[in-house]
Amino acid sequence: MNRTDPPPPQHQRLPARPPRAPERAEVVCGGIAVSPGVAIGAVFGTAEPTPEIARARIQAADAPGEGARLEVAITQSRKQLLKLKARLAVLPEDSQAEIAPLIEAYLRMLGPSRLIRGARRRIAEGLQSAEAAVLREAEDIGAIIMGQAEPGASAEDQAGLRRRADEVGEIARRLIRNLTRAPFQSFAGLPEGAVLVCEALRPADAALLDPSRLAGVATEEGGADGHTAVMLRALGVPAVLGVPGLLAHARPGDVAVVDGSAGTVVLNPSPARLTAARRAVGAFTRARQRFAKLRRLAAETLDGTQVELAANLELPLELPLIQQSGAFGIGLLRTEFLFMNRETVPDEDTQTEFYRGVIEAMGGAPVTFRVLDWGGEKEIEALSAAGIVPEIADTNPALGLRGIRLLLRQPELFETQLAAILRAAVAGPARVMLPMVTNVAEVQAAREVYERVARRLRRRGERIPERLPPLGIMVETPGAALSADALALEADFLAIGTNDLTAYTLAVDRGESEVAALYDPLHPAVLRLVQFSVEAALRMHRPVSVCGEMAADPRLTSLLLGLGLRSFSMNAAAVPRVKQAVRGLRIEECVRFARRVMEQADSRAIAALVEGGR
Numbered sequence: 179m180n181r182t183d184p185p186p187p188q189h190q191r192l193p194a195r196p197p198r199a200p201e202r203a204e205v206v207c208g209g210i211a212v213s214p215g216v217a218i219g220a221v222f223g224t225a226e227p228t229p230e231i232a233r234a235r236i237q238a239a240d241a242p243g244e245g246a247r248l249e250v251a252i253t254q255s256r257k258q259l260l261k262l263k264a265r266l267a268v269l270p271e272d273s274q275a276e277i278a279p280l281i282e283a284y285l286r287m288l289g290p291s292r293l294i295r296g297a298r299r300r301i302a303e304g305l306q307s308a309e310a311a312v313l314r315e316a317e318d319i320g321a322i323i324m325g326q327a328e329p330g331a332s333a334e335d336q337a338g339l340r341r342r343a344d345e346v347g348e349i350a351r352r353l354i355r356n357l358t359r360a361p362f363q364s365f366a367g368l369p370e371g372a373v374l375v376c377e378a379l380r381p382a383d384a385a386l387l388d389p390s391r392l393a394g395v396a397t398e399e400g401g402a403d404g405h406t407a408v409m410l411r412a413l414g415v416p417a418v419l420g421v422p423g424l425l426a427h428a429r430p431g432d433v434a435v436v437d438g439s440a441g442t443v444v445l446n447p448s449p450a451r452l453t454a455a456r457r458a459v460g461a462f463t464r465a466r467q468r469f470a471k472l473r474r475l476a477a478e479t480l481d482g483t484q485v486e487l488a489a490n491l492e493l494p495l496e497l498p499l500i501q502q503s504g505a506f507g508i509g510l511l512r513t514e515f516l517f518m519n520r521e522t523v524p525d526e527d528t529q530t531e532f533y534r535g536v537i538e539a540m541g542g543a544p545v546t547f548r549v550l551d552w553g554g555e556k557e558i559e560a561l562s563a564a565g566i567v568p569e570i571a572d573t574n575p576a577l578g579l580r581g582i583r584l585l586l587r588q589p590e591l592f593e594t595q596l597a598a599i600l601r602a603a604v605a606g607p608a609r610v611m612l613p614m615v616t617n618v619a620e621v622q623a624a625r626e627v628y629e630r631v632a633r634r635l636r637r638r639g640e641r642i643p644e645r646l647p648p649l650g651i652m653v654e655t656p657g658a659a660l661s662a663d664a665l666a667l668e669a670d671f672l673a674i675g676t677n678d679l680t681a682y683t684l685a686v687d688r689g690e691s692e693v694a695a696l697y698d699p700l701h702p703a704v705l706r707l708v709q710f711s712v713e714a715a716l717r718m719h720r721p722v723s724v725c726g727e728m729a730a731d732p733r734l735t736s737l738l739l740g741l742g743l744r745s746f747s748m749n750a751a752a753v754p755r756v757k758q759a760v761r762g763l764r765i766e767e768c769v770r771f772a773r774r775v776m777e778q779a780d781s782r783a784i785a786a787l788v789e790g791g792r
């Protein structure tokens with residue numbers, strides 16, 4: 179046996195499928211509360227789908243490129259496993275002892291093992307695609323392992339060999355998933371009322387979930403304000419992300435209670451816990467009904483100051499929720515989701531139709547279209563397939579070709595989207611918003627493109643508004659915040675994206691569980707940047723809003739009003755909660771409260787003030 183091949187069977191315990199005990203003990207796991215509400219349901223998932231290989235053969239000229247794809251998938255798989263390994267430390271010792279050797283075995287298989295050597299050879303010499311090479315080599319290794327059974331081998335020995343073969347299959351599936359960027363789970367068979375449990379959920383996969391069938395979500399990976407969390411909140415699905423060791427405990431069919439407010443996942447709950455969870459579900463539903471009554475009331479403080487509460491939209495299925503929420507228009511329409519889960523980039527007519535539909539649904543209230551914000555964790559296959567973005571992401575995607583940077587490099591992509599928005603804007607009030615701006619030149623260049631597109635449409639005889647919809651920017655980098663005054667000269671409005679602003683100010687990845695505790699929108703540095711941006715915008719007489727997740731937290735409404743903000747955009751479910759907060763506040767008290775908060779140098783003191791109320 180090669181030294182890098184899997185270790186002998188006695189070390190290889192597969193936590194994913196141990197024999198099912200008749201009575202499974204209650205397990206309480208903690209994670210990051212990302213989407214409020216309590217869900218009770220049967221665990222669905224934990225097993226990877228059978229890979230589908232779309233292309234098996236390649237041309238000789240493609241072999242080096244195919245080999246490079248395999249190397250990227252190996253590196254990515256190693257990173258994923260190392261992350262899982264690093265997080266074992268928070269688990270009880272017996273869980274660690276069970277899982278650690280398995281992860282080690284997987285990591286060894288990603289080294290110069292027979293699987294990897296064989297896959298490389300199949301690509302270079304056999305002209306197989308990387309996916310086919312991995313799959314076929316794993317199948318052959320599996321057959322050889324099973325062929326080692328001596329005649330008359332005991333059931334135990336046979337089971338040991340089966341486990342080894344399964345492990346090779348498991349690592350092959352991980353590689354293929356990374357090669358094909360396939361969703362971790364297939365949601366096709368998701369039974370009604372299930373709780374989805376998996377290692378990680380990409381934003382594009384979350385977009386495929388049907389909230390009417392799904393009770394809740396729990397994953398090992400993920401952070402509080404990553405786009406997956408944003409999506410789950412938008413869908414109103416109770417969710418806890420970043421739960422270490424979850425997959426080691428959960429078995430398909432286990433009963434799970436996901437408390438998306440407390441950040442806990444309980445597997446096989448005791449009868450008492452189950453009763454409490456059922457009560458919590460009821461209380462949550464009643465609270466939602468109470469909030470629904472606020473719909474027709476004004477978003478107005480006790481001293482009569484009007485506050486604009488708009489909604490964020492990611493998916494068309496949110497439109498009815500937004501209409502019911504009492505939101506005034508859409509303050510952030512994240513257009514990336516229109517580009518996801520499809521093979522080609524949507525053309526101008528397709529985009530126009532979607533944008534027009536949203537404007538019409540808002541019945542005269544404004545819709546702010548944020549142009550495509552590709553990059554960071556938002557992978558869009560259609561863009562890599564069209565060669566618009568690199569197939570292999572930058573080493574540091576959050577600092578790479580994101581948002582407006584990509585659009586200015588890809589004028590056709592940008593112009594098509596602007597043309598679609600302009601054509602749709604004859605149906606009602608619209609605004610155009612640029613993501614990831616860091617300097618004045620980007621806004622000027624974008625405006626040139628915007629005006630050029632308008633001229634071209636007019637020449638083409640298309641109907642577009644006589645006065646172009648306002649062109650504004652997102653303030654979501656410290657660079658933009660600190661030059662908000664200069665940017666406000668170029669932009670018609672500013673919207674503060676506190677999610678990225680927090681991430682870039684504190685150098686913390688939004689979707690990364692390892693550093694989730696450092697992701698802190700109440701850090702004084704973040705608040706000072708918000709304050710600076712608001713003051714700059716007000717001085718320059720530019721409308722300013724907050725559309726990051728901070729806007730959705732009613733505990734922060736007083737602080738944000740006190741800093742001078744009067745416009746907020748948030749997920750639809752949060753609108754009534756924030757409206758209730760607005761209706762109980764007086765501006766002068768908010769200003770005093772904000773002053774006290776801004777005097778603090780420690781975010782724990784700020785958190786205590788915020789928890790204590792104004």
Ligand code: PEP
Pocket residue numbers: 408510512551654674675676677678679725726727
């Ligand atoms: C933000 O960064 O705060 C924001 C609203 O944009 P997104 O969450 O889509 O990055």
Ligand code: MG
Pocket residue numbers: 654675677678
């Ligand atoms: Mg952002």
